[in-house]
Amino acid sequence: QVQLVQSGSELKKPGASVKISCKASKYTFTRYAMNWVRQAPGQGLEWMGWINTNTGNPTYAQDFTGRFVFSLDTSVSTVYLQISSLKADDTAIYYCTRGADLRSGYTSGWYYWGQGTLVTVSS
Amino acid sequence: EIVLTQSPGTLSLSPGEGGTLSCRASQSVSNNFLAWYQHKPGQAPRLLIYGASSRATGIPDSFSGSGSGTDFTLTISRLEPEDFAVYYCHQYVTSPWTFGQGTKVEIK
Numbered sequence: 001q002v003q004l005v006q007s008g009s010e011l012k013k014p015g016a017s018v019k020i021s022c023k024a025s026k027y028t029f030t031r032y033a034m035n036w037v038r039q040a041p042g043q044g045l046e047w048m049g050w051i052n053t054n055t056g057n058p059t060y061a062q063d064f065t066g067r068f069v070f071s072l073d074t075s076v077s078t079v080y081l082q083i084s085s086l087k088a089d090d091t092a093i094y095y096c097t098r099g100a101d102l103r104s105g106y107t108s109g110w111y112y113w114g115q116g117t118l119v120t121v122s123s
Numbered sequence: 124e125i126v127l128t129q130s131p132g133t134l135s136l137s138p139g140e141g142g143t144l145s146c147r148a149s150q151s152v153s154n155n156f157l158a159w160y161q162h163k164p165g166q167a168p169r170l171l172i173y174g175a176s177s178r179a180t181g182i183p184d185s186f187s188g189s190g191s192g193t194d195f196t197l198t199i200s201r202l203e204p205e206d207f208a209v210y211y212c213h214q215y216v217t218s219p220w221t222f223g224q225g226t227k228v229e230i231k
Contacts, residue, residue: 035220037168045160045168045211045222061219095167100215107215109158109173111180116167 002026004096006114012086012121019082020117022096029077030054033099035110036070036081040092048094051079054102086121093118125150125214129223135231136202144197144226146212151192156216159188159197162225163208171210172197202228 007021022034036048049060051070058070069082083090096114100107126149136142146157155175160168170179172188175195185200199206207230212223 044225047220047222109170109179111170113167
């Protein structure tokens with residue numbers, strides 16, 4: 001069964017950085033895109049962008065440029081989300097979710113999700 | 124950017140009742156690349172419907188999706204206690220992929 005397992009909760013101070021991971025298993029890692037989705041407290045789901053797991057090329061949504069970096073390590077089938085210069089507004093649950101088949105560009109919705117990583121930014 | 128507007132914001136229903144959730148897009152969602160997710164606190168979102176009307180694996184037939192173009196609907200025919208959650212529509216045809224703001228289905 002496909003699994004996406006994310007790293008644990010993080011508590012950070014404003015101005016610090018955080019790097020969270022999403023480890024994929026039971027499928028060919030480089031075949032599917034990986035998306036990142038944020039849910040701030042009391043808010044809805046917000047797409048942050050995606051990374052091409054075959055080329056490593058990231059694409060960021062407009063609100064997530066500059067301080068947000070997607071990366072990956074294909075040797076361990078893991079994608080990463082790094083956020084620098086953390087602000088209180090970055091407090092949220094961050095999800096990875098498997099996206100489109102990179103060969104066809106097709107997806108039948110985002111069926112597989114990580115369990116979410118809570119990042120809390122507080123002094 | 125395709126903006127998705129969901130209505131109502133909150134739907135108050137009793138177990139056993141049915142309900143209809145609406146999702147309106149600011150421009151046509153071609154190929155009906157529109158999905159619905161159920162989201163409960165402390166859990167990952169769960170894909171219910173893709174392609175506007177296809178049920179995802181393991182989803183009971185009490186959930187059905189319909190619509191095309193700019194108007195889409197999720198219908199829950201008989202609410203079970205575990206169906207009380209927030210529901211989001213999502214378009215995946217045009218980047219940036221976007222979500223609606225959600226409809227909370229609460230116990231009446």
